[in-house]
Amino acid sequence: MQNLYYSFFNWNGLGTPIFNGLKNYVTMFTDRVIGRSMLNTVIWVVFTLALPAAGGLLVAVFVTGVRGAGFFKSIFFTPLTISFVATGVIWAYMFSRELGVFNGLFAMAGLQWKPSWLTDVPQNTFAMIIAWTWQQLGSNMVMFLMGLGTIPRDPIEACLIDGASAWQTFVHVKLPMLRPITTVVITMAMVNSFKVFDIIWVMTRGGPYSSSETLAVSMFRETFTLFHMGYGAAISVILSAIVIVISAAYIRRMTKRDLLYY
């Protein structure tokens, strides 16, 4: 709440805040850096749904009933225990232009292609989304695995007996039954992608020239490196508003279920 209050002021964190009404918000919508940052945030959200979330479902489905499932599972969720900072450092190295692993692999394959992953727009955002995927896929996989575990065998067997293919069974039986879990995964994935900060900070500092910032990073830069406290507060108000809207459906669902309990 206090945050909302500061967002209407021009304040450097030390002196007296000067009231300037909605000016911070107006500036935000004409600020090209923030425009880029919003676009990046959208890219993050969309690809977080596409890669760690959908990928988690894919891996969860593939891993069930496969020999060595335990091994594969631990491979995918061990990165979860590593910090975002460590993930960022590791992947910054993977993508580094001169000495990195990916460009090294391209050279080994005889390719002349040597992209500067972390300094060119928009590759830098995609490179960081890949790092994020590496870290986050496991948690979505675990959630989908739990969901798959609760699906009863009978309807699936009935379908298979009726001659449905594995794909048809998946789309028409498993997927609808997974819906509660899917809602949680999608909500959490979106909410978390709005909050991504550490990986971007470590891999590019939001740069070059703020080109890979998301709203979370812009807010931090404006507030704590430039000390535009009021402006930073305004950015965080927008960010929070979006997250609250997205999670509203989820909270409502939880509320309903919990009211049944009480």
Added chain:
Amino acid sequence: MTIRLHPRKIPLYSVLIGLTILWLLPVASSFLVSFKSSEDFVSQTWADLPTKFYFFTNLATVLREYRLQDNLASSFLYAAVGTAVVIVAASMAGFSIVRLRPKFNFLLFLVIYSGTLFPFQMYLIPVYRLFNTLGLYDTRGGMVLIYSAICIPFSLFVYRGFYTTIPREIEEAAKLDGCGPVRSFVSVFLPQSLPPTAVVALFQATWIWNDLLFGMVLSRAQNIRPIMVAVATMTGYGGGNIPWIMTAVIFTSIPTILLFIFLRRFFIKGMEMSITT
């Protein structure tokens, strides 16, 4: 059925194995980098083996140059004390929400729970300001305080979820035997609380250890800053000395990985608890 489906499982295995390689590649190459000296790193390609095993030399250099041991000590303190505070506070709060049923307990719970969903950016500025006013900025006590506060919502959620599964009959039996709420909490609920406590300890200690944002915002001095802030600072704008940084990354990830290995069982359980109640 397994045998009949076997040929069809080949693409499935290839996807899984492909992904596994993609997942292990960063780990393997990071280890390789941390084994190299700076000279080797610059002159070799990523896949070459180091001419000399340099990990411990790198580690010694990193500890000497960056004094990471200070940050490690601080982070140990934050993780241990923060988690302990959270366990005490959240278990009692969870108990009171579930069993004492204060008025508006659901609303109360919702307000606290929303703390886990909403972005930290929302209260970063107010907390920063509050810490400055109260003189908590850049102090160990302040760091412990903020970490405990941030961990309480999730922990409360876990405890609450677990306590709803304890049959009410047991507690009523205790009540008949003359137990008040405090006694009932201590002798009925606490002895059964190992699973949620392990989950909370695992998740929150890991979270505190891995935090970057609050450490960056609320501390400045070398001996107060938590470990991940120190590691992130090492990267700098130009990328820094990569073998050193990689060594630091691996070294500072050991505690959480060990915690994960020993409490693996609870890790999955925690994931379950965090999405189902």
